[in-house]
Amino acid sequence: MPKKKVLVTGGAGFIGGNFVQYMIHKYPQYDIYNLDSLTYAGDLTKHREIETKKNYHFIKADIADREQIIPLFVQEKFDYVVHFAAESHVDRSITDPEVFIRTNVLGTQVLLDASKHIGVTKFVHVSTDEVYGELDFDPTTFFTEETPIQPNSPYSASKASSDLLVRAYHETYELPVNITRCSNNYGPYHFPEKLIPLTISRILNDQKVPVYGDGKNIRDWLHVIDHCTAIDLVMHEGINGEVYNVGGHNEQTNLEVVKTIIRALGKSDDLIEFVKDRLGHDKRYAIDPTKLEKLGWKPTYTFETGIDQTIQWYLDNKEWWEHIISGEYQSYFEKQYSI
Template sequence: MTKVKVLVTGGAGFIGGNFVQYMVNKYPEYDIYNLDLLTYAGDLTKHNTIENKENYHFVKADIADREQIASLFIKEKFDYVIHFAAESHVDRSITEPEIFVRTNVIGTQVLLDASKQNKIKKFVHVSTDEVYGELDFDPTTFFTEETPLQPNSPYSASKASSDLLVRAYHETYGLPINITRCSNNYGPYHFPEKLIPLTISRVLNEQNVPVYGNGQNIRDWLHVIDHCSAIDLVMHEGVSGEVYNVGGHNERTNLEVVETIITTLGKSLDLIEFVKDRLGHDKRYAIDPTKLEKLGWRPTYTFETGIKQTIDWYLDNKEWWENIISGEYKNYFEKQYDLK
């Protein structure tokens, strides 16, 4: 019997990496291919527990390299593509927007072409709630799948562009697709430049924690494992052509998140340092995930249980994030694959 082949792009990143591990362990009968270019945030050390499993395969490749991607699809004949690969840090998009256009827009279009030409069963495009723009502070307002796209940063504009390309390939060519738009993720293996791991690592090192503006910007937090289960469901049960929002029902101000971490670690709130606000900093994100819940999904983590688990994970895995901060993780690929 031929195995189902699933290509996961960006599988050395945070969410993609957790999804790769989730799929490898849950579906031993599937072949899971992790495709990643290993740019600055790509870390393979997280996969040392699965890298010797028969159903796990790593491919180092650039999704914007048309020739490389085309030959890979012809060779492997994938059934599904789960597309995480993206430049995702808003601050970096403000200083280097061109990189985001190349990876997030051109890279997506290259993958869509290969998927169309090779008649895959489904292309699942993992997007973000940031494509909707921002909400005001009215707690009764939420993003739905019908909310107009109004991106406010080069990052979210590049993701909105890729969303529209994915939709167009479904409408024009009949490519089976789903688009998921998630709220802010957190959990194990989160790259240390992002708010929660940055706060944890700096607090443990007795360093000041920078908080933009007055810290009142609100985000809806989703544990990464809940996100993985949502994508799994959409991949198998999602209606082709549909968009599904994935939200955690866990709205917190950035200041509340930082204070929770500092307090949990038993440190002083004096470590908080307010800094100049980020350009185009959206006020609030909040998702209504009713459509996905009707498909059968529910989050299993509250913010309270999830943030405690995440803090405990960072305490138990200091070596991982210390290697990231020091840059040692960048040498893992060469060592693991005996490259010069």
């Protein structure tokens, strides 16, 4: 019996990369294909330990390049597509929205066309809670799968647009799809422009940590491995056409996150530097994952256990992130935060 083929787009990124490794180890009977265009946030060094495995395959390609993608699907006849590939940093979307539309919207359409052409078993589209807009600070309110989509940034608007395309391909062409919308992820191999790895790397170098506005914006934090198990479940058990929210039940203000890391590393709050708030900065995100829990999923990490593990990972893997924060990224950081 031939092996099932799973295409993971964006498998050189943070969440996609962790998912590739998770799938390689859990499903040796599957062939896992990692497709990535290797933009600034793409990094293959994280896969050194698995790149020699017979069920791992890497393909360098741009998801928006129809002339590459369609023939690839026809040749390989993938059974599953798990679509992570996206421009994902809100700050960058404010500076340059066009690249987000090309990758996140047009790229998704190309993948949907290719999947429809060969008749995949399941297309899982990995989205974000940011498509719902923002919540107020009432701790009893949460995003559910029925919450109207009201994106507030070019990034979240591009993801909302791709969500609607995925839904339309299911409704129009009966393509078997699921959409997952996750809260903020953290964990190993997180690109160091995002809050948690940025804070860890800056503190370890005794550098100021920029915090937008007053730091009171709230996010629901989800460990990346918990996210991987959720996607695995949806891929195999999700009801076609359904949306599943993936949340960690770990709400923290940005300032609380930064202070937790400072305390864990034995440093002073003097390293905190409040900077001008981001344009259109959403107040709060919080997810109700009841629907997914009824399918059989629950997070295994608390924020306390997850952040301790993450900090230790960055301490043990300084070579990886020190290489990344040099050069072009450093220029971007200085421009973004005016430090």
